Amino acid sequence: xxxxxxxxxxxxxxxxxxxxxxxxxxxxxxxxxxxxxxxxxxxxxxxxxxxxxxxxxxxxxxxxxxxxxxxxxxxxxxxxxxxxxxxxxxxxxxxxxxxxxxxxxxxxxxxxxxxxxxxxxxxxxxxxxxxxxxxxxxxxxxxxxxxxxxxxxxxxxxxxxxxxxxxxx
Amino acid sequence: xxxxxxxxxxxxxxxxxxxxxxxxxxxxxxxxxxxxxxxxxxxxxxxxxxxxxxxxxxxxxxxxxxxxx
Numbered sequence: 001x002x003x004x005x006x007x008x009x010x011x012x013x014x015x016x017x018x019x020x021x022x023x024x025x026x027x028x029x030x031x032x033x034x035x036x037x038x039x040x041x042x043x044x045x046x047x048x049x050x051x052x053x054x055x056x057x058x059x060x061x062x063x064x065x066x067x068x069x070x071x072x073x074x075x076x077x078x079x080x081x082x083x084x085x086x087x088x089x090x091x092x093x094x095x096x097x098x099x100x101x102x103x104x105x106x107x108x109x110x111x112x113x114x115x116x117x118x119x120x121x122x123x124x125x126x127x128x129x130x131x132x133x134x135x136x137x138x139x140x141x142x143x144x145x146x147x148x149x150x151x152x153x154x155x156x157x158x159x160x161x162x163x164x165x166x167x168x169x
Numbered sequence: 170x171x172x173x174x175x176x177x178x179x180x181x182x183x184x185x186x187x188x189x190x191x192x193x194x195x196x197x198x199x200x201x202x203x204x205x206x207x208x209x210x211x212x213x214x215x216x217x218x219x220x221x222x223x224x225x226x227x228x229x230x231x232x233x234x235x236x237x238x
Contacts, residue, residue, distance in 0.1 A: 017197075017209060022223060081187050088179075120204040162173070
């Protein structure tokens with residue numbers, strides 16, 4: 001079984017953007033379901049308390065959610081940490097999702113800021129992002145927000161004086 | 170602004186070492202702050218009760234200042 005960090009914690013790991021709360025959201029990357037007994041065994045190895053979904057471990061909360069939802073064809077990003085490697089949600093999914101959240105049910109400035117920091121770190125080359133994949137995801141029926149993605153990526157690129165990868169030229 | 174960063178990149182394929190990930194933290198923070206300055210953590214969420222209980226009234230641990238990254 002392999003876990004993948006998702007949501008705000010994934011954004012924090014990728015950007016250091018001063019966004020995450022004390023919840024670490026993780027999904028499982030390799031199985032369609034994760035039985036309660038198996039969750040318990042894994043979390044016991046970490047000395048966690050609570051469960052079966054929300055655990056307290058290493059001074060914070062860990063939400064063990066279901067299978068990771070991703071539409072991107074790129075791989076999860078992998079970080080070789082001191083006690084073993086772990087996976088992080090794909091920034092291509094995160095950018096398109098946060099752009100959608102930034103306007104979907106009214107203006108959401110926090111989601112917009114999340115999208116902006118992801119785009120900034122990507123444009124400056126600190127995380128590698130497949131922009132063709134961002135374009136493809138934003139065109140999917142699940143998102144249908146390519147114009148909004150293009151506008152925001154262009155906006156951040158202009159502020160940074162970097163050529164936008166979603167610019168038509 | 171400008172140019173691309175010289176910090177280690179989190180790659181699409183393969184992995185980034187812990188040392189390189191640490192080395193890039195400050196650069197990533199600075200890139201983030203260029204377009205969304207300050208702490209952008211949500212002010213509230215449905216988890217507030219348990220978070221504030223654990224983190225002395227806050228929603229999480231304080232962020233490491235940029236100069237200490």
